Amino acid sequence: IRGHLPKEQIEAYSELHPKARHLLFSYGTAGFRTLGVVLDSVLFRVGILAALRSKKLDGKTIGVMITASHNPEDDNGVKLVDPRGEMLEVAWEQHASTLANAPNEEFLDALENFIRTTRIDLSKPARVVYARDTRPTGESLVKALEDGLKAIGAEGRDAGITTTPILHYLVKAINTKGTKEEYGEDSEDGYFQKMSEAFRKLVSGRPRIQPLIIDCANGVGAPIAKKLSQYLGETLPFALYNADTATPGALNNNCGADYVKTTQRPPPSLIGVLQQGQRACSLDGDADRLMYYFIDERGYFTLLDGDKIATLVAAFIVDLVKLAGLAESIKVGVVQTAYANGSSTKYLSERLPVRCVPTGVKHLHHAAEQFNVGVYFEANGHGTVLFSPSTLEKLETHEPSTPAQSTALKHLNNLTQLINQTVGDALSDVLLVEVVLAHKAYSAIEWNSLYSDLPNRLVKVHVPNRNAFKTEDAERRLVTPYGLQAKIDDLCKRYDGGRSFVRPSGTEDVVRVYAEAVLRSQADELAYRVAGMVYDEAGGEAIRRPK
Numbered sequence: 409i410r411g412h413l414p415k416e417q418i419e420a421y422s423e424l425h426p427k428a429r430h431l432l433f434s435y436g437t438a439g440f441r442t443l444g445v446v447l448d449s450v451l452f453r454v455g456i457l458a459a460l461r462s463k464k465l466d467g468k469t470i471g472v473m474i475t476a477s478h479n480p481e482d483d484n485g486v487k488l489v490d491p492r493g494e495m496l497e498v499a500w501e502q503h504a505s506t507l508a509n510a511p512n513e514e515f516l517d518a519l520e521n522f523i524r525t526t527r528i529d530l531s532k533p534a535r536v537v538y539a540r541d542t543r544p545t546g547e548s549l550v551k552a553l554e555d556g557l558k559a560i561g562a563e564g565r566d567a568g569i570t571t572t573p574i575l576h577y578l579v580k581a582i583n584t585k586g587t588k589e590e591y592g593e594d595s596e597d598g599y600f601q602k603m604s605e606a607f608r609k610l611v612s613g614r615p616r617i618q619p620l621i622i623d624c625a626n627g628v629g630a631p632i633a634k635k636l637s638q639y640l641g642e643t644l645p646f647a648l649y650n651a652d653t654a655t656p657g658a659l660n661n662n663c664g665a666d667y668v669k670t671t672q673r674p675p676p677s678l679i680g681v682l683q684q685g686q687r688a689c690s691l692d693g694d695a696d697r698l699m700y701y702f703i704d705e706r707g708y709f710t711l712l713d714g715d716k717i718a719t720l721v722a723a724f725i726v727d728l729v730k731l732a733g734l735a736e737s738i739k740v741g742v743v744q745t746a747y748a749n750g751s752s753t754k755y756l757s758e759r760l761p762v763r764c765v766p767t768g769v770k771h772l773h774h775a776a777e778q779f780n781v782g783v784y785f786e787a788n789g790h791g792t793v794l795f796s797p798s799t800l801e802k803l804e805t806h807e808p809s810t811p812a813q814s815t816a817l818k819h820l821n822n823l824t825q826l827i828n829q830t831v832g833d834a835l836s837d838v839l840l841v842e843v844v845l846a847h848k849a850y851s852a853i854e855w856n857s858l859y860s861d862l863p864n865r866l867v868k869v870h871v872p873n874r875n876a877f878k879t880e881d882a883e884r885r886l887v888t889p890y891g892l893q894a895k896i897d898d899l900c901k902r903y904d905g906g907r908s909f910v911r912p913s914g915t916e917d918v919v920r921v922y923a924e925a926v927l928r929s930q931a932d933e934l935a936y937r938v939a940g941m942v943y944d945e946a947g948g949e950a951i952r953r954p955k
């Protein structure tokens with residue numbers, strides 16, 4: 409090992425954060441996620457791991473976000489953020505799980521072994537920036553993390569209570585400071601300034617925007633949206649609902665993006681508030697997901713989910729690229745997952761290259777990097793737009809030959825400032841959607857009419873062992889339990905436009921079942937019948953239907 413490992417110090421701190429023998433942790437879709445009260449040892453060890461990741465990357469700042477996002481309030485979790493603001497490199501996920509699971513007395517050995525095999529130079533500096541959402545367990549988990557940082561002698565920066573996307577922004581801003589790629593000032597203020605300035609430029613000269621109703625899921629999105637609103641002033645008035653972060657049990661309860669998407673209903677607190685045709689949206693517990701919706705002229709609730717956002721945004725960017733005279737050199741592509749509504753995939757594929765990847769922002773992000781401009785959104789509202797480094801350069805240096813080209817180019821450059829390109833960001837996405845609606849002079853109704861969603865249903869099945877479910881083909885097909893996929897295929901054939909798939913969740917202890925069909929009743933029936941098969945196959949305990 410190169411450099412010094414303060415073994416005694418680590419051991420002493422480690423004793424304060426013992427790992428319970430019977431618990432097994434796994435770094436899943438979005439880091440470690442389980443009941444908040446059992447995560448103390450994990451946070452301590454993640455502190456050490458983040459410091460080592462920083463040392464491995466020559467002292468670059470690593471981010472740590474303590475959140476369980478859309479999960480219930482009692483859950484908590486932690487995810488690591490790499491220097492460019494993206495999710496932790498996949499190869500390190502296994503290291504994270506191994507270190508989190510080592511019994512107390514073997515932790516130091518596991519650590520030394522890891523440092524040796526990964527060839528980490530301990531003499532390098534270690535810098536970590538961390539934040540948490542509003543969950544009650546967050547405060548003590550931050551302390552455990554800080555003990556991990558102290559134990560290994562890392563420099564920590566507390567970004568306080570903030571959203572996941574702001575933490576990602578900070579990581580990138582810190583690491584690009586003073587370089588040619590400087591991302592912005594490394595503070596919350598820098599984040600708000602950057603986004604709100606770009607927004608003002610993009611909507612200048614357009615008609616005044618009507619107030620937007622935002623359901624904040626009673627989470628950290630509430631105080632952050634409030635601050636953003638001060639920067640936006642009259643350019644985009646917010647009406648904040650479910651902004652109560654103090655009442656125990658309120659977080660994500662009957663509100664928020666996940667509730668709206670899975671129940672396909674507005675939060676009960678907005679019933680009577682939402683007027684026909686008025687657009688509203690929901691954030692999730694850490695403000696990285698966004699759902700828009702409205703009540704249509706017949707009084708029906710209509711969702712504008714991640715697929716609809718992707719379609720709106722991709723079409724807008726394609727138009728601007730054409731108008732700027734750059735259609736030949738800048739190719740726009742879209743990345744989705746199996747949850748994307750079949751109609752959205754059809755609509756988009758007729759116009760653009762579309763790729764399907766497994767669930768999890770890390771997969772979408774990497775696939776989107778392959779395009780000059782990659783628009784990625786999960787149907788659940790998690791997504792953003794990436795401009796490749798060469799595209800950014802092209803946009804900055806291209807000489808427009810007409811005033812129309814010049815305007816389109818200016819809009820594109822402002823979009824690169826408006827969009828949080830590190831990760832899905834509900835508030836940055838709100839601004840993006842509002843810009844497109846303003847430019848197109850679309851109401852929610854017109855936006856929705858781009859294509860009609862196939863009716864769909866998502867259900868959760870509680871099974872004794874969700875790991876028995878293995879998938880392939882970007883999670884569209886089951887490999888095990890053996891024979892189950894053939895049964896699902898047979899069933900799907902009996903429904904017009906029937907499509908269904910089954911996958912284990914990476915953030916909750918459930919198996920998820922998705923189904924869609926041409927008719928609502930058929931989509932529901934297909935979902936519940938496939939869920940029934942999963943239940944029978946795996947000895948499921950209960951099917952939790954949306955209330």
Ligand code: G16
Nearest residue numbers: 437438477478768769913914915916
């Ligand atoms: C996380 C991930 C998302 C994923 C979601 C559900 O979201 O970041 O990419 O779609 O979990 O994942 P799963 O179906 O595997 O449980 P969030 O908003 O909870 O961080």
